[in-house]
Amino acid sequence: MDKDELWQSALAEIELSLSKPNFVTWFRNTSLASKKDGVAFVSTPSTFIKEWLEDKYNLLILKTLRGISNDIKDVKFVIKPITAAEESRTTKKKEVLSPILLTDHQLNLSESGTPDKETNLNSKYTLDSFIVGSSNQLANAAAVSVSKNMGTAYNPLFIYGGVGLGKTHLLQAIGNEVIKTNPKNKVRYMSSEKFLGDLINSIRNRTVEKFKEEYKKINLLIVDDIQFIAGKEKTQEEFFHIFNELYANNNQIVLSSDRPPKAIPTLEERLRSRFEGGMIADITPPDYETRVAILKAKITEKKLSELSDEILGFIASAVTKNIRELEGALNRVVMSCQVANIAPTLDKVKSILATTNTTNNKTSPKTIIKVVSEFYDIKEEDLINQSRKREIVFPRQICMYLMREELKNSYPFIGEKFGGRDHTTVMHACNKISKEMQINENLIDEISIIKGRIYES
Numbered sequence: 001m002d003k004d005e006l007w008q009s010a011l012a013e014i015e016l017s018l019s020k021p022n023f024v025t026w027f028r029n030t031s032l033a034s035k036k037d038g039v040a041f042v043s044t045p046s047t048f049i050k051e052w053l054e055d056k057y058n059l060l061i062l063k064t065l066r067g068i069s070n071d072i073k074d075v076k077f078v079i080k081p082i083t084a085a086e087e088s089r090t091t092k093k094k095e096v097l098s099p100i101l102l103t104d105h106q107l108n109l110s111e112s113g114t115p116d117k118e119t120n121l122n123s124k125y126t127l128d129s130f131i132v133g134s135s136n137q138l139a140n141a142a143a144v145s146v147s148k149n150m151g152t153a154y155n156p157l158f159i160y161g162g163v164g165l166g167k168t169h170l171l172q173a174i175g176n177e178v179i180k181t182n183p184k185n186k187v188r189y190m191s192s193e194k195f196l197g198d199l200i201n202s203i204r205n206r207t208v209e210k211f212k213e214e215y216k217k218i219n220l221l222i223v224d225d226i227q228f229i230a231g232k233e234k235t236q237e238e239f240f241h242i243f244n245e246l247y248a249n250n251n252q253i254v255l256s257s258d259r260p261p262k263a264i265p266t267l268e269e270r271l272r273s274r275f276e277g278g279m280i281a282d283i284t285p286p287d288y289e290t291r292v293a294i295l296k297a298k299i300t301e302k303k304l305s306e307l308s309d310e311i312l313g314f315i316a317s318a319v320t321k322n323i324r325e326l327e328g329a330l331n332r333v334v335m336s337c338q339v340a341n342i343a344p345t346l347d348k349v350k351s352i353l354a355t356t357n358t359t360n361n362k363t364s365p366k367t368i369i370k371v372v373s374e375f376y377d378i379k380e381e382d383l384i385n386q387s388r389k390r391e392i393v394f395p396r397q398i399c400m401y402l403m404r405e406e407l408k409n410s411y412p413f414i415g416e417k418f419g420g421r422d423h424t425t426v427m428h429a430c431n432k433i434s435k436e437m438q439i440n441e442n443l444i445d446e447i448s449i450i451k452g453r454i455y456e457s
């Protein structure tokens with residue numbers, strides 16, 4: 001693919017993720033000036049646009065170019081005023097791009113359904129669409145059992161496991177199943193942050209009693225990511241009372257967390273023993289067969305075009321630890337091939353996924369710090385020292401998260417590496433990033449690029 005084709009494909013993809021005015025303002029009259037040693041030089045018509053692209057769209061551009069041509073490691077911007085003749089040419093070219101195909105395609109990939117206002121349940125998460133394998137068999141069996149025998153089978157049901165392994169899916173599916181069986185059931189799904197936020201509001205508005213009354217009417221209360229109430233005394237206290245009330249009346253409670261109750265720091269003892277009093281089931285990363293089955297299910301569900309078994313097998317072996325990333329990889333393959341208008345071949349898929357395959361490599365704290373500081377263009381010593389500027393704090397948290405996830409370093413060890421910070425600061429950072437990754441797809445991509453670089457270097 002020559003550089004013009006590359007840039008046109010990139011533009012077609014970028015256009016999908018920006019509003020039209022934004023896209024036109026910032027990307028009109030841009031081109032790919034050259035590509036050398038893995039650096040793509042994007043030519044821009046003015047200093048203003050150059051700076052804006054550098055600031056706001058650097059990552060998007062890098063990510064997109066890399067998705068199409070994985071030898072690109074960096075993007076730099078240059079200024080090159082465009083002549084009138086060129087202007088008319090690029091505008092014309094642009095009109096040819098933006099075919100209807102892309103819009104249709106985008107629709108295919110978009111998440112379906114919005115959560116119900118009353119219950120916060122999204123109907124797309126069902127027990128039927130949850131693929132069962134040895135990694136989630138117990139959790140699934142418990143979920144099925146709880147939705148059949150509310151308040152009697154296992155109370156509470158506590159499901160724990162790493163990010164992107166299907167906890168939210170399963171919790172939501174229980175809620176949907178219970179409503180399907182009996183629409184009169186009062187079901188409420190909440191994240192623990194939402195619970196916390198509502199509680200704070202009710203305290204501010206002096207409506208705590210009403211808040212509690214509301215909860216006591218619920219037949220099935222689902223609280224996702226309960227680990228975030230750790231350390232929040234008032235929230236724990238109110239939750240304890242609500243819990244007891246529901247429990248005493250045989251109403252069902254379902255909870256999830258990224259770790260078992262005993263590993264949640266600063267969780268009050270009385271809550272811990274409540275959480276341990278019902279059924280605890282873990283979800284671990286899926287085995288190969290389950291990953292392939294999940295990919296097949298997602299293709300059917302999203303009506304994507306079929307991929308050969310060979311390609312599915314390759315994707316399933318490239319992404320092993322996180323089902324959300326597995327889905328992301330599938331989307332990336334389908335998307336890249338459609339945008340470039342080519343049929344997916346194994347080689348193409350390999351190159352598209354080159355940046356996500358990080359399973360067999362090794363790294364070190366030093367490399368992580370180096371790559372992150374380069375990626376965010378800040379000094380290594382700023383990352384390590386005391387700066388509290390947001391543009392430093394966030395990358396620092398990412399470093400901590402990566403050291404925890406990739407190297408399994410202990411919290412105190414990580415704190416030590418960052419100028420002797422307290423382990424609770426590190427814990428907070430890791431929680432914050434993994435929480436953010438559950439709602440922010442850009443961050444998932446960002447981190448996957450960073451990981452790519454970490455294992456390349």
Ligand code: ADP
Nearest residue numbers: 129130131162163164165166167168169323324
């Ligand atoms: P978690 O809450 O554990 O971080 P999610 O429930 O949000 O993970 O799952 C991430 C994505 O993976 C969701 O799109 C979900 O539908 C999908 N997923 C996870 N596990 C399964 C499974 N066993 N079968 C089908 N899809 C799954």
Ligand code: MG
Nearest residue numbers: 167168224438
């Ligand atoms: Mg979740």
